[in-house]
Amino acid sequence: MKIKKQQSEQLYEIAKKLMPGGVNSPVRSFKSVGGIPHFIKKGNGPFIYDEDGNEFLDFTGSWGPLILGHSNPKIISAIKEALDDGTTFGAPTKKENILAQLVIDAVPSIEKVRFVNSGTEATMSAVRLARGYTNRDIIIKFEGCYHGHADFFLSKAGSGLATLGQPSSPGIPKAVVESTITVNFNDINAVEKIFENNPNKIAAVILEPICGNMGVVKPKSDFLKDLRKLCNRYGSILIFDEVMTGFRVSYGGAQELLNVIPDLTTLGKIIGGGLPVGAYGGKKEIMSKIAPEGSIYQAGTLSGNPIAMAGGISTLMELKSKGFYDSLEKSVKYLSNGFREIAKEHKIPLIVNQYGSMVGLFFTNLEVNNFEDVLNTKIDIYNSMHGYFLNNNIYLPPSAYEAFFISNSHKINHFDKVLKIFKEFCKSI
Ligand SMILES: *Cc1c(COP(=O)(O)O)cnc(C)c1O
Numbered sequence: 001m002k003i004k005k006q007q008s009e010q011l012y013e014i015a016k017k018l019m020p021g022g023v024n025s026p027v028r029s030f031k032s033v034g035g036i037p038h039f040i041k042k043g044n045g046p047f048i049y050d051e052d053g054n055e056f057l058d059f060t061g062s063w064g065p066l067i068l069g070h071s072n073p074k075i076i077s078a079i080k081e082a083l084d085d086g087t088t089f090g091a092p093t094k095k096e097n098i099l100a101q102l103v104i105d106a107v108p109s110i111e112k113v114r115f116v117n118s119g120t121e122a123t124m125s126a127v128r129l130a131r132g133y134t135n136r137d138i139i140i141k142f143e144g145c146y147h148g149h150a151d152f153f154l155s156k157a158g159s160g161l162a163t164l165g166q167p168s169s170p171g172i173p174k175a176v177v178e179s180t181i182t183v184n185f186n187d188i189n190a191v192e193k194i195f196e197n198n199p200n201k202i203a204a205v206i207l208e209p210i211c212g213n214m215g216v217v218k219p220k221s222d223f224l225k226d227l228r229k230l231c232n233r234y235g236s237i238l239i240f241d242e243v244m245t246g247f248r249v250s251y252g253g254a255q256e257l258l259n260v261i262p263d264l265t266t267l268g269k270i271i272g273g274g275l276p277v278g279a280y281g282g283k284k285e286i287m288s289k290i291a292p293e294g295s296i297y298q299a300g301t302l303s304g305n306p307i308a309m310a311g312g313i314s315t316l317m318e319l320k321s322k323g324f325y326d327s328l329e330k331s332v333k334y335l336s337n338g339f340r341e342i343a344k345e346h347k348i349p350l351i352v353n354q355y356g357s358m359v360g361l362f363f364t365n366l367e368v369n370n371f372e373d374v375l376n377t378k379i380d381i382y383n384s385m386h387g388y389f390l391n392n393n394i395y396l397p398p399s400a401y402e403a404f405f406i407s408n409s410h411k412i413n414h415f416d417k418v419l420k421i422f423k424e425f426c427k428s429i
Pocket of ligand 1: 117118119120121123146147148149208213241242243244268269278
């Protein structure tokens with residue numbers, strides 16, 4: 001084994017004494033793939049470097065934000081420039097207007113926007129807004145979609161269709177998840193039944209329009225359009241959680257790509273360019289209900305702070321340049337087609353789901369339409385692939401349920417290396 005681990009091992013031992021599991025977000029711990037997390041010292045373009053001096057070709061991009069690669073010079077200099085004027089004022093700044101205008105121009109459903117500090121805050125606030133606006137309590141969500149860690153999202157399906165939800169984590173009052181109904185992704189009939197049984201009670205339907213938190217799962221052809229129709233018919237708010245897909249699958253997100261317009265949209269990850277930013281936005285009529293314009297309360301001491309705004313503005317300015325998404329997708333297709341061909345050659349069952357620069361691998365021959373299907377894929381193959389790649393200086397997401405996030409700093413020669421290692425891996429199993 002050529003990968004050195006001594007420093008990371010020592011740091012991990014210390015970290016575990018200081019922080020739960022040694023990490024500040026669970027999936028970083030490598031618990032699902034085995035091994036120990038590498039402690040990262042710096043990043044540059046498509047590469048990250050750990051404390052032992054190992055170089056890895058990175059396919060996590062900090063779980064989505066870094067579509068322009070690590071330490072992109074334009075973003076770093078925009079952030080440095082903003083820093084010279086101070087870090088936060090708790091008063092409005094011009095930069096908030098600039099990023100708001102960029103987001104409104106980009107995302108079809110957004111006429112007004114509110115910035116927050118994370119994706120979790122964005123989805124949590126969007127649901128409060130939907131509930132306040134409709135004066136209803138129940139939300140419908142889908143198994144396998146992730147919307148952050150607010151109480152009412154940490155709920156799993158009850159024993160029967162449209163029954164009360166069950167908490168999926170200790171610490172969550174039953175009463176809170178009783179107004180969350182969880183349905184299988186892509187199951188429009190189940191959603192329709194719930195609406196029929198609760199005609200005036202559903203505040204919102206929230207989903208990832210392209211699901212990237214159970215691997216990459218595509219919506220069936222009319223699924224989003226049918227959800228749109230049901231929400232219209234029953235006066236419910238359709239929320240697209242585009243924290244991952246926003247500015248990732250296209251400049252206007254999944255809603256632009258798939259041409260279905262929700263009432264509210266949540267954003268995060270890329271809009272902060274690597275700094276903590278989230279946002280929610282939508283129709284003026286709905287957004288005007290948020291305080292101080294309206295009575296639905298939501299606030300944030302550091303929300304819209306100038307450093308985070310500078311990260312977002314400089315990122316979006318780059319993404320706006322002509323042909324950015326086409327050329328990125330073209331290069332990503334080279335990788336995803338390569339995976340498919342090599343797997344086929346070696347008779348390894350593999351489905352590669354790719355949207356823009358988001359790629360998900362499922363080791364199976366069967367269609368993957370929902371979380372149950374994902375559980376039936378061969379996750380153990382992904383886990384051994386993760387270890388095999390890590391030993392060859394390629395850093396894949398340390399979980400079979402996560403997408404690969406590719407940046408414009410990943411080039412064909414990097415993909416050739418990945419495909420060469422993939423071929424060796426296929427031979428080895
Ligand atoms: C990452 C993610 C979130 C949560 O965002 P955080 O910034 O981690 O709180 C919410 N929804 C989706 C779709 C995500 O991918």
